Amino acid sequence: xxxxxxxxxxxxxxxxxxxxxxxxxxxxxxxxxxxxxxxxxxxxxxxxxxxxxxxxxxxxxxxxxxxxxxxxxxxxxxxxxxxxxxxxxxxxxxxxxxxxxxxxxxxxxxxxx
Amino acid sequence: xxxxxxxxxxxxxxxxxxxxxxxxxxxxxxxxxxxxxxxxxxxxxxxxxxxxxxxxxxxxxxxxxxxxxxxxxxxxxxxxxxxxxxxxxxxxxxxxxxxxxxxxxxxxxxxxxx
Numbered sequence: 001x002x003x004x005x006x007x008x009x010x011x012x013x014x015x016x017x018x019x020x021x022x023x024x025x026x027x028x029x030x031x032x033x034x035x036x037x038x039x040x041x042x043x044x045x046x047x048x049x050x051x052x053x054x055x056x057x058x059x060x061x062x063x064x065x066x067x068x069x070x071x072x073x074x075x076x077x078x079x080x081x082x083x084x085x086x087x088x089x090x091x092x093x094x095x096x097x098x099x100x101x102x103x104x105x106x107x108x109x110x111x112x113x
Numbered sequence: 114x115x116x117x118x119x120x121x122x123x124x125x126x127x128x129x130x131x132x133x134x135x136x137x138x139x140x141x142x143x144x145x146x147x148x149x150x151x152x153x154x155x156x157x158x159x160x161x162x163x164x165x166x167x168x169x170x171x172x173x174x175x176x177x178x179x180x181x182x183x184x185x186x187x188x189x190x191x192x193x194x195x196x197x198x199x200x201x202x203x204x205x206x207x208x209x210x211x212x213x214x215x216x217x218x219x220x221x222x223x224x225x226x227x
Contacts, residue, residue: 033214042219043157043201090156099145099164099205102215104156
């Protein structure tokens with residue numbers, strides 16, 4: 001089974017802090033994704049990566065950056081956290097070919113105070 | 114703009130009934146279709162994949178795909194209270210720039226009443 005592990009289930013940070021969310025997958029997947037999910041807004045893609053050191057903006061990249069130094073690890077960075085970034089953050093991974101499903105981690109519920 | 118539409122619900126069915134969840138999509142070149150189940154406070158879990166027209170059955174779940182009409186559905190037979198969750202439809206397209214992405218619907222909330 002695919003295992004996608006997010007470093008924290010719950011996280012509380014303060015406004016202005018730099019926040020790191022970590023995601024690791026163990027299936028040698030090429031593609032990795034970061035989403036946020038908010039009530040009434042569904043899943044929104046923040047960034048994705050299709051190879052080491054490669055990244056593409058999703059629908060809502062503002063205020064976020066990402067890092068992929070190793071194939072199995074994809075990090076989401078909130079450069080200067082703001083209260084409107086309070087959300088559930090979901091990491092996912094998939095094989096390279098386009099017709100494969102994405103597999104999700106357990107999610108990180110992030111609160112910015 | 115590729116879109117995936119689902120009725121948000123809530124959809125309520127009695128225990129033991131068939132629950133029918135529907136999804137339409139706008140991109141005609143979509144090739145892969147997935148259903149995810151998401152319990153409250155949890156992450157989406159893949160339950161069905163379907164790639165060609167027709168029905169695909171897996172236990173109590175049946176996915177149905179009609180590419181000509183651009184819809185995909187999920188039937189849950191003998192519904193159980195444990196099936197109560199939000200069901201997300203996801204569609205993949207081979208269009209340039211999006212081959213690796215999925216477009217998700219907003220989900221249908223299903224409640225199975227004991």
